[in-house]
Amino acid sequence: MMFSKLAVCMTNRCSAACDMCCFGCSPKKKTHLSTEQIKSSIRQAAETGAFKSVGFTGGEPFLYYDQLLECSAYGKELGLRITINTNGFWAKNEKLAREKLLALREAGVEYLSFSADSYHQAYVPVDVLRAALRLTYECGMQSSLSIMETVDSQDLITYTEALRPEIYLTALTPHPMLPIGKAMESFSEDKYIRFFETKEAKCTFMGLLQLNFDGNYYMCCSQFCREIPPTNLGKASEVEIKDTERMITSNDYLYVMLRHGFIWYIDLAKKKGFEIPDYLCSPCHCCYFVFRNKKLMSAIEEEVREEAGRLRVQHLLGN
Ligand code: SF4
Ligand code: SF4
Structure with a gap:
């Protein structure tokens, strides 16, 4: 099978409302997947024998912490590796954050992905993010950190410096800002870094099937996917994961x-x-x-x- 990872985009609710969010997430948004749907998708993924991991993302998955914990443990029980994307807001209270992280590690979580830039740090103070990176490491989990830039932002330099020394505990990846979602309202056309030669473009499909908070499966986890009609594989309540590969190759x-x-x-x-x-x-x-x-x-x-x-x-x- 072409898939090896299930990405569960649990919700469009977030503790932040970043100016560049591809899904326009915010504290006001309330859509989220049921535990029943998430577990059903995890079970179907595990039954194929091809899926090796489940990643929880959003919005902010920690806003549904009990569900996150339960679904992580379920994935682990079925032999899958578990990862989470988060903005790290929960590290404000270090004692509570440590308890939450230790419970997640016990439930099978191995890896946390964070983001740093002026848009995220308008909502998550840099000291809180620094604590989140340190606590993740101390609780025995690995992490990565994405930094997104426009043509004239200095965030790569600013946040690499501001997050020292915890920056050495994580894997750093810079990204260009993408013109999708809220970014389209916040930035003019000339702010995007267009460095990729279109004639070289190939699908960066990484074997990742997405269950989105809108209840649909998508063939990838790209920020653009909800706006690209052929990548929508249909309602998760009606589609079986074992059929998704055939749906792609027959399109x-x-x-x-x-x-x-x-x-x-x-x-x-x-x-x-x-x-x-x-x-x-x-x-x-x-x-x-x-x-x-x-x-x-x-x-x-x-x-x-x-x-x-x-x-x-x-x-x-x-x-
Ligand atoms: S933290 Fe992530 S999901 Fe939340 S608003 Fe910012 S970009 Fe969107
Ligand atoms: S949006 Fe999805 S289908 Fe399109 S190139 Fe990117 S990974 Fe491939």
Whole structure:
């Protein structure tokens, strides 16, 4: 099977309301998945034998701590590795935070992912994030830290410095800010770092199936996925995880994209008179640019069907 990790995006509720949040999460949002649905998806994932881990994200999963603990323990019981994405707000009270982390580790959690930048730190003071990194380490779990930047932000330098010495306890990854969700309202077009050559774009699919708080499965965990129609695999209450791979490979648009990368689409789009920028922010930005363009999708429908058919025959013949 092509999947190895289930990402459970538990809620759009968050303790923060960052100006760049891809899902526009905030304390006012209330949508969250039921424990029953989360456990059902974890069980189905484990039953395939292909899934090795479950990651909980949001919004802020710690706002539903009891559910997070219960579902983590359930995943561990089924032999899966458990990870969590969080903004670290809970480290304000260090004694309570330590108790929560130790219980999560006991429930199978091995890894926490954090973010640092001026948007997150408007809600989570840098000292609190520093405590979260230290406590995660002291409680025997690994962590990573993402820092997102625009063309003129200095957050990579600022927060690498501000988080010393705890920065040495975590794996640091810088990212360009992506033009999706709330970021589109907060930043003008010229603020995004477009360094990725679109003709090189290939799907960065990492074997990750997402159960989103909206109740649907998506074929990836990209920030753009909810705006890219072909990546929506349908309602989790109606779809079985064992069928999701077939759903992807039987979708002509996805099949051609997975086999050729985006260059095939870009060449065809240009031939049909559509403008595609030479540079975008990431391969997923390219995916969003191509697949959410309804006019383009409809103009190339016939060619996509023929190419998907040709590729499937080629595959059957072993080429
Ligand atoms: S902490 Fe994360 S989920 Fe919460 S508002 Fe900020 S970016 Fe969104
Ligand atoms: S390229 Fe598209 S399908 Fe692939 S990971 Fe990115 S958004 Fe998802």
